[in-house]
Amino acid sequence: MGAGTSAGADAAAAAEPGGGDGVGVGGDGGRAVSEPVRADGGPGTAAFVGEKESDGEAAGAGDAEAAAPSASRRFPTVTQDTARPEGGGRAAPGDAPAPARQWPLLTVLGATGLGLLIVGIAPFEESFRYGTILIGVALITGAVLRRVMPSVGMLAVRSRFTDMVTYGLLGLAIVLLSLMTQPKPWLEIPFLEDVVHSTVP
Numbered sequence: 132m133g134a135g136t137s138a139g140a141d142a143a144a145a146a147e148p149g150g151g152d153g154v155g156v157g158g159d160g161g162r163a164v165s166e167p168v169r170a171d172g173g174p175g176t177a178a179f180v181g182e183k184e185s186d187g188e189a190a191g192a193g194d195a196e197a198a199a200p201s202a203s204r205r206f207p208t209v210t211q212d213t214a215r216p217e218g219g220g221r222a223a224p225g226d227a228p229a230p231a232r233q234w235p236l237l238t239v240l241g242a243t244g245l246g247l248l249i250v251g252i253a254p255f256e257e258s259f260r261y262g263t264i265l266i267g268v269a270l271i272t273g274a275v276l277r278r279v280m281p282s283v284g285m286l287a288v289r290s291r292f293t294d295m296v297t298y299g300l301l302g303l304a305i306v307l308l309s310l311m312t313q314p315k316p317w318l319e320i321p322f323l324e325d326v327v328h329s330t331v332p
Contacts, residue, residue: 217291220282235276235283242269260317263309270302 221232230237243266250262276283277294288294310318 216287216289216294218277218280218282219284219287222280222282222284233284233286235273235280236286238276239269239273239286242266242272260309260312263312264306267302267305267309270298270305272302274298274302 221227222235223231225232246262246265246269248262249258249265253259255261273286274295274297277286277291277298286294289297307318307320310316311320
């Protein structure tokens with residue numbers, strides 16, 4: 132009789148959900164009590180794993196918040212890219228060939244190269260003066276193009292104002308120095324002559 136009751140209790144414990152994973156504990160009115168089993172055979176694995184998972188989720192959320200970029204208005208210490216300067220778009224439609232899209236830059240470079248060629252070859256008298264004047268005029272032309280055109284391609288280096296001032300002042304200085312070149316200067320400006328004489332031995 133006792134053996135039959137014990138066998139029936141074992142069968143009932145095995146038939147209960149999760150009974151195969153639990154440990155039967157006697158003395159509770161013949162009812163089997165199942166408890167979660169650890170990997171080493173002890174109880175409490177389910178609760179332990181649940182705590183670990185919740186801790187892991189909380190840690191993952193903290194890492195995600197830490198990895199999210201902060202909304203700072205300061206400039207980054209290391210720049211990752213270079214922004215296109217103002218007016219640095221194509222000077223011609225996109226279906227035009229590459230030289231046509233960059234014609235402002237090619238115009239300035241072509242005139243500058245021609246001036247250098249005249250200075251180097253010296254095909255006529257006072258070729259140095261004509262060549263350097265052409266170089267200065269090329270830079271002034273770049274300043275004018277930077278002012279009147281909305282997009283000048285690669286001729287745009289920095290902001291529109293900075294490019295205009297840089298090209299214009301440099302071109303004007305080259306033209307003035309070319310006109311004041313000795314001997315027989317075409318232009319005489321006393322204070323500029325004193326500046327040149329004091330800086331150039």
